[in-house]
Amino acid sequence: MDLFEYQGKDFFSRYGVPTSTGVLVRDPDAAAEAAGSVGFPAVIKAQVQVGGRGKAGGVKLVHDADEAREVARAILGMDIKGHIVHKVWVEHASDIAKEYYVSFTLDRGVKQYLCLLSSEGGVEIEEVAKTNPGAIARVHIDPLEGFTEDQAARIVSEAGIDEASRAGVARVLLQLYQAFVEGDADLVEVNPLIIKTDGNVHALDAKVTLDDSASYRHPEWESYRQDMELDGREALARSKGLNYIGLDGTVGIIANGAGLAMATLDVVSQAGGRAANFLDLGGGAGADAMANALEVINTDEKVEAVFVNIFGGITRCDEVAKGIQEALGRVELSFPMVIRLDGTNAKEGHAILEGLLSDKIRVEKTMVGAAKTAVELAKKGER
Amino acid sequence: MSIFVDENTKVIVQGLTGNQGRFHGLRNRDYGTKIVAGVTPGKAGTDVDGIPIYDSVKDAAAATGATASFIVVPPRFAADAIIEAAAAGLAFVVCITEFIPAKDEAMVASVMRRNYPGTRLLGPNCPGIISPGRCNIGITSGDIALPGGPVGIVSRSGTLTYQALYELSQKGVGQTTCVGIGGDPVPGTNFIDCLAAFEADPETKAVLMIGEIGGEEEEKAAEFIKEHVTKPVVAYVAGVTAPAGRKMGHAGAIVSGGHGTAQGKMDVLREAGVIVAVNPTEAGDRMVEIVERL
Numbered sequence: 001m002d003l004f005e006y007q008g009k010d011f012f013s014r015y016g017v018p019t020s021t022g023v024l025v026r027d028p029d030a031a032a033e034a035a036g037s038v039g040f041p042a043v044i045k046a047q048v049q050v051g052g053r054g055k056a057g058g059v060k061l062v063h064d065a066d067e068a069r070e071v072a073r074a075i076l077g078m079d080i081k082g083h084i085v086h087k088v089w090v091e092h093a094s095d096i097a098k099e100y101y102v103s104f105t106l107d108r109g110v111k112q113y114l115c116l117l118s119s120e121g122g123v124e125i126e127e128v129a130k131t132n133p134g135a136i137a138r139v140h141i142d143p144l145e146g147f148t149e150d151q152a153a154r155i156v157s158e159a160g161i162d163e164a165s166r167a168g169v170a171r172v173l174l175q176l177y178q179a180f181v182e183g184d185a186d187l188v189e190v191n192p193l194i195i196k197t198d199g200n201v202h203a204l205d206a207k208v209t210l211d212d213s214a215s216y217r218h219p220e221w222e223s224y225r226q227d228m229e230l231d232g233r234e235a236l237a238r239s240k241g242l243n244y245i246g247l248d249g250t251v252g253i254i255a256n257g258a259g260l261a262m263a264t265l266d267v268v269s270q271a272g273g274r275a276a277n278f279l280d281l282g283g284g285a286g287a288d289a290m291a292n293a294l295e296v297i298n299t300d301e302k303v304e305a306v307f308v309n310i311f312g313g314i315t316r317c318d319e320v321a322k323g324i325q326e327a328l329g330r331v332e333l334s335f336p337m338v339i340r341l342d343g344t345n346a347k348e349g350h351a352i353l354e355g356l357l358s359d360k361i362r363v364e365k366t367m368v369g370a371a372k373t374a375v376e377l378a379k380k381g382e383r
Numbered sequence: 384m385s386i387f388v389d390e391n392t393k394v395i396v397q398g399l400t401g402n403q404g405r406f407h408g409l410r411n412r413d414y415g416t417k418i419v420a421g422v423t424p425g426k427a428g429t430d431v432d433g434i435p436i437y438d439s440v441k442d443a444a445a446a447t448g449a450t451a452s453f454i455v456v457p458p459r460f461a462a463d464a465i466i467e468a469a470a471a472g473l474a475f476v477v478c479i480t481e482f483i484p485a486k487d488e489a490m491v492a493s494v495m496r497r498n499y500p501g502t503r504l505l506g507p508n509c510p511g512i513i514s515p516g517r518c519n520i521g522i523t524s525g526d527i528a529l530p531g532g533p534v535g536i537v538s539r540s541g542t543l544t545y546q547a548l549y550e551l552s553q554k555g556v557g558q559t560t561c562v563g564i565g566g567d568p569v570p571g572t573n574f575i576d577c578l579a580a581f582e583a584d585p586e587t588k589a590v591l592m593i594g595e596i597g598g599e600e601e602e603k604a605a606e607f608i609k610e611h612v613t614k615p616v617v618a619y620v621a622g623v624t625a626p627a628g629r630k631m632g633h634a635g636a637i638v639s640g641g642h643g644t645a646q647g648k649m650d651v652l653r654e655a656g657v658i659v660a661v662n663p664t665e666a667g668d669r670m671v672e673i674v675e676r677l
Contacts, residue, residue, distance in 0.1 A: 106485055108598055111492040111569050143489040144497065184486055186568075213458060214484035247626060259540020259566065259595050262621040267662050269624040278625070283481050283541065284403065311545040313510050314403065314479070314522040343545050344524040367546070368664045 001210045002049040006089045007224050008206025014220075015179035017172060019203045022091030031072030032065040034090040040064060041093040046075050048083040049229075051207070056080045061093055086229060094204060098162065099192035101125045101136075102173060104180040113141040113180070115151075115173065117159040121192035147177040168201040169193070176203075184214035233299055240292040242279060249274025250378040252297040252306035252335065254290070256281045256315045264309045267368055273375030276303045284314040290323020295331055305377035307370055308339040310349075317341045317349030325356060336360045336377045340370040385514035385560040386535065386580035386587075387475055387503065390415070392518050393449040395440060395473070397422045397456055397464045399431050404455035407479075407522050408434070411453065414525040416518050419447040440471040453511070453520045454478040461507060462487035469499035476571070477520045478506035488569035495571070504571025510541045510563035513548075521563065523548070531557035533677065534670060535581035537574055538593035539566050539600065540621060543663060547593050547619075550667030556674050559587045566595060574604035582612050589615045589673050591666060592657070594648055596622035601648040605655040615673045616657045619666040620645045 003011060009019040023034035024047070035042035046058030053059060058080050062068040068090070078085045099121035107114040118136040120128045128135055137159035141147045152170040161169050172193065180188040189207040196202055215221050230238060237244030243258070251273045255261035261280045268275050277297065281289050290308075297303055310320050320341060327333065337360065341349045353363055364370035394411070398404035399421025409432055412418040420443035421431055427438040437443035440452060452468040454461060454476065461480040468476045488507065495502060505512060511521010516530030527545055529552040536551070536558055538544035544563040551558060562577045564570050574592065581587045590612070594601040601620060608616055622645040649659045658673075660666035 106489060106568055108568050108600075109603070111489060111496070113489065142493055143486070144493040181486060184484055186485060211485050213482040214486065216459060217484075245626065255542070257540060257542030259538075259593070259621050260542035260546060262540075262595060262625050263543055263546070263619075263663055265624045266621060267664075270661060275624070311542045311549070312524060313541060313545055314407070342549055343527060344522075346524075366664065368662065 001212055001221070001224065001228070003206070003208040003210065003224055004047045004049060004227065005045060005206050006047060007227065008208040009203070011183060011208050012179055012203055012206055015175055015183060017175045017179060017203050018201065019206065020091040020094060022089050024087055024089055025072070026076070026087045028069045028073040028076065031088055031090055032069040035062055035068035036065055038090060038092040042068060043091055043093050044068060044071050044075060045089045045091070046078060046080060046085040047087045047089055048080045048085055050081045050083050053080050058085065094194060094202060095197040096194045097197045098165065098195040100159070100161065100169065100194070101191045102176065102193050103187065103189040104177055105187045107140065110140055113143060113147070115139045115141060115147065115155060115177070117155050117173070119160045125191060141177070146181070147174060149174065162195070164199070165195045165201065168195070168199070172201045172203070184211045184218060185209060186211045233296060236299065237279070237296045240296065242289065242293055242296060243282060244296060245278040246300070247275050247277050248302070249276045250302055250304040251374050252276045252300065252303040253309070254279050254281065254293045254297065254306065255309040256285055256311065257283065260309060260311055264307060264367070264371070267371040268307065268375060271368070271371040271375040273371070273378055276300055281315065286319045287323035287326055290320050291327035291330060294324065294327035294333060298331055298333055298335070303335050304381045305374045306335050306337045307374035308337060309367060309370065310341050310343070312341070312343030312345060312349070316345040317343060318345040318352060321349040321352035325352060328356065337362070338370045338374040338377065339363050340365070340367055385517055386577070386584050387505070387560065387562070388451065388512055388514055388518040388520060390517040391417070392451050392475070393417045393419045393447060394451045394453055394520055395420045395422055395443045395447070395449045397440065397452055397454045397468065399423065399434060400426055400436060401455060405431055407455060408453065410525070411519050411521070414519040415516070416520060419449050440467045440473065444471045444473060449473065451475040451520065452477065454480060456480060458482045458484070462491050465491050465504060466494055469495055469502040469504075473502060476502060476504045477509070477511045478504065479509060479511055479522055480506070481508045483507050483567070485568045488567060492569045492571070505562065506565045506567070506571060508567040509565030509570075510544050512560065512562050514560040515558050523561070523563070527552055528561060529555070529557040532559040532586045533557065533588035533674060534591055535559050535577070535584065535587040535589070536561035536591045536593070537577035537581070538563050539574070540593055540595050541565070543593045543621060546663045547591055547666065550663055551591065551670060554667055554671045556671055559584060574600050575607045578604060578607055578612055582614060587614065588677050589617070589670060591670050592616055592618040593663070593666075594618060594620040596620070596625055596645045597643045599643065602651050605651040605657065608657060609655040617660060617666050617669045617673065618652045618657045619660045619663050620648045620652070623661070
């Protein structure tokens with residue numbers, strides 16, 4: 001789960017990481033009032049789950065209430081890389097003396113955590129990584145040993161942090177590491193981490209991705225989840241426990257496993273079609289998940305045909321077939337369906353499908369053959 | 384020959400008394416795998432269809448001489464289960480559990496590197512390993528595999544592992560061993576481990592490799608193939624048409640910038656001399672051509 005900045009700052013504050021207090025608002029008048037309450041000059045920041053909002057004009061300094069109102073009006077509703085701004089965060093403008101970049105993440109190759117720290121903060125860090133990799137200090141952290149004070153001291157020195165600020169930055173790094181580990185984050189990134197003119201160290205931004213697999217030990221994440229912005233169908237799919245991403249084609253896809261779902265997108269594209277969605281039923285999906293998946297796709301008016309591509313492993317084909325049967329009883333499906341079933345209990349699955357076959361519901365033996373048929377049906381647009 | 388397991392491998396199932404554990408454990412036994420014991424704390428002395436249950440992996444291993452484990456337990460118990468198997472001295476541990484927190488996986492990797500370097504972990508979040516006709520540990524449906532070789536399969540994606548097996552078996556090409564390494568952030572066994580083992584296995588004459596978007600494992604595999612693999616390799620990388628920058632259910636499937644894209648991976652594999660196919664069916668066809676020329 002990717003957090004908005006205001007959620008990230010709330011997350012940081014749980015672990016003692018210093019951030020600006022601010023106010024979250026959804027309309028220009030509230031923004032003007034909020035700016036007055038945090039004190040001018042204030043900053044109005046678009047809340048979107050994507051980077052690059054500063055460049056897109058989504059972060060602005062304001063000096064009075066009228067300006068705050070105008071700026072908030074301009075930012076709210078803005079489209080930043082496909083993300084519409086529905087809310088802005090208003091905080092007092094910090095007096096910045098220095099800007100740094102810091103992140104904690106998992107280095108998969110090394111199977112250890114990685115801390116990156118750079119004195120070239122406040123800019124495109126990926127550019128820095130390309131053009132001046134030496135400006136980014138790195139330290140690997142053994143999960144068993146944790147991030148030690150020695151390591152923190154070493155990396156602030158290697159990153160060329162001013163002598164006077166080193167102790168303060170090291171302290172915040174240790175706090176961020178706590179947030180990363182205890183908070184079960186996949187990513188904790190601050191750009192910029194600032195030194196204020198009064199010498200205090202402070203996270204001016206917060207990019208946090210939480211590990212969804214760890215949510216069972218974090219009941220406090222529920223409040224973050226409630227604020228997530230999904231389009232209607234994505235929200236419906238999530239409420240039914242499906243991994244769904246809306247796309248813009250006409251062939252609906254249901255597959256089990258992310259890899260097979262991606263391969264299904266690939267073969268549909270190779271057959272000359274375009275996928276309307278990515279939908280992974282997940283491992284061990286039962287009849288209910290299959291029925292839910294068909295219901296979710298049934299709400300997508302772009303869909304002209306559906307390709308159900310199942311290879312049973314932990315998922316059992318008879319369960320999948322039962323789900324199709326159940327969905328047909330529950331809702332009127334508005335599209336033709338091409339089904340390909342192989343693997344665990346495939347015979348039993350096909351026996352169930354036998355009784356359901358019609359012009360609208362077909363079975364194909366191969367993945368490539370099914371893709372071709374689904375694309376043809378979608379092009380006919382028989383829905 | 385096969386890699387990592389063979390017909391003599393004795394296997395413990397951690398979680399055999401659960402619904403999934405029972406289904407897949409018994410199915411593995413029906414396939415011919417030597418499933419010799421189950422482990423569920425507090426259930427020692429009972430049995431699952433004649434397979435004795437022990438309280439701990441240590442007890443089960445001592446009583447049966449097992450050297451491998453198949454872990455089918457819920458995510459919150461998986462890290463402890465893996466460490467328990469390693470601490471009991473098992474050489475090979477297969478964990479199929481999905482949705483284990485990344486921090487738990489990183490911790491497991493660290494503990495194993497330090498304390499149990501003799502244990503190989505396969506997974507987590509993988510379909511397991513099958514050496515057709517000899518041994519099947521995991522959730523792969525045995526009837527889609529064809530014994531006799533000469534192809535080794537290694538795959539990062541669960542269902543595409545089955546697809547790969549199926550494509551070859553349908554075309555009459557057998558497999559020596561098929562290893563599903565899983566797509567989680569911290570896999571116990573990676574492409575390179577499997578490529579090295581297949582290269583060393585005299586029965587394996589060619590390797591089919593299935594990758595997917597995200598991470599750098601395929602890029603590293605390409606480097607390894609260039610330097611160390613003399614046998615022909617065919618690869619398919621899923622996700623050429625996947626929308627960029629979106630998480631696709633596997634923590635591994637994150638596309639960032641130009642790194643980790645399916646296209647980028649295909650390019651470096653091709654440069655390393657690998658035959659790259661655009662879908663699993665084409666990968667199977669290319670492999671048939673190679674096997675016919677052997």
